[in-house]
Amino acid sequence: MIDLKKADAAQVTFLNDAYQHNKVAHAYLFVDPIQEAGIATAYWLACRFLCSGENKPDGTCNNCQRILSGNHPDVFLVKLDGKQSLSIDQIRPLKAELAKSPIEGSRRFFIIENAEKLTLAANNALLNLLEEPVAPVVTILVTNNENQILPTVRSRTQILHFEEEVQNNRAVELLEYGLNSNEIAELTNSEKIEQETKYFYQEIKEKDNLALVRAHHLAETNSTAEQKFIFFILKKLALAELQKDTTRLAATKLLDLLMQCDQMRASNVSFRNCLDYLVLKY
Numbered sequence: 001m002i003d004l005k006k007a008d009a010a011q012v013t014f015l016n017d018a019y020q021h022n023k024v025a026h027a028y029l030f031v032d033p034i035q036e037a038g039i040a041t042a043y044w045l046a047c048r049f050l051c052s053g054e055n056k057p058d059g060t061c062n063n064c065q066r067i068l069s070g071n072h073p074d075v076f077l078v079k080l081d082g083k084q085s086l087s088i089d090q091i092r093p094l095k096a097e098l099a100k101s102p103i104e105g106s107r108r109f110f111i112i113e114n115a116e117k118l119t120l121a122a123n124n125a126l127l128n129l130l131e132e133p134v135a136p137v138v139t140i141l142v143t144n145n146e147n148q149i150l151p152t153v154r155s156r157t158q159i160l161h162f163e164e165e166v167q168n169n170r171a172v173e174l175l176e177y178g179l180n181s182n183e184i185a186e187l188t189n190s191e192k193i194e195q196e197t198k199y200f201y202q203e204i205k206e207k208d209n210l211a212l213v214r215a216h217h218l219a220e221t222n223s224t225a226e227q228k229f230i231f232f233i234l235k236k237l238a239l240a241e242l243q244k245d246t247t248r249l250a251a252t253k254l255l256d257l258l259m260q261c262d263q264m265r266a267s268n269v270s271f272r273n274c275l276d277y278l279v280l281k282y
């Protein structure tokens, strides 16, 4: 069962706008490093067209349920199913479907997951499909690697970039903050560290005893990049709080302290001592 909640909010806004202005493209390339949001967004679009509820797409009406569970006659999914590549035999049935008109709705949807795994023959069959003019079909290729899609296929699609851009924004932010590109590349575990740093921040603010335990756990890293990243996140959280009037004073105090502790870190005070000082001083 596909979960519509996993659809990407920004892309959903964009596609909804296209839908309302009758400008939905006949072929899309969703570039999504993890593909989960890409697939959910593709299904969101199918539900947007075919939903029979009032708030389209509701995800709960009979049509949406059939689409999301893979049982709607107008929505096709091509995927690896444990194989190494997507073969021409998986694309051919789509071509046969093109000859028919939609069974229930106004449009049919061909969704291709892991499009980077299409064989050359499958790509060529797909190309034919994308060249067929009149059929009311939306083909959505979802891939984690735009560069592995044949340029001739790519050029026939409208390309939407998922999450990757968010990651790029973060990279830009980190560069501006003062990490160099080697250090940014070193942050392979940043999501986990970020989550733990958020807990840590919360514990400091609540003067929770667990803050010291967390500090010692965070202090286990010897990577300068990770240490910088931890302070980057802490300051970001404090800065965000500065925007809110009610907590302004406390956030100012905490931010001052964070600056001080980060300076200690930069002047080679041990990372553990920096974090201890932060917890105890606040």
Ligand SMILES: [Zn+2]
Pocket: 047, 050, 051, 052, 053, 056, 057, 058, 059, 060, 061, 062, 063, 064, 065
């Ligand atoms: Zn529905």
